[in-house]
Amino acid sequence: MMAFFIWCILLILCWPLALLALFLYPVIWLLLLPFRLLGIAVEGVFSLIRAIFTLPFRVLNSLTR
Numbered sequence: 001m002m003a004f005f006i007w008c009i010l011l012i013l014c015w016p017l018a019l020l021a022l023f024l025y026p027v028i029w030l031l032l033l034p035f036r037l038l039g040i041a042v043e044g045v046f047s048l049i050r051a052i053f054t055l056p057f058r059v060l061n062s063l064t065r
Contacts, residue, residue: 007022
């Protein structure tokens with residue numbers, strides 16, 4: 001909601017810049033989408049590796065309780 005108000009203020013003060021931002025935002029979002037998906041995949045792989053390495057410690061911890 002705050003971004004909408006900022007965009008409206010920008011539209012009033014500098015409408016060419018606001019219109020440029022309005023048209024470029026979807027293009028930039030589409031260009032950055034593969035990097036976001038790659039980040040999600042890398043985070044998942046690191047979480048899997050961490051879970052594999054910490055599994056023996058978690059099993060031993062649950063057995064000692």
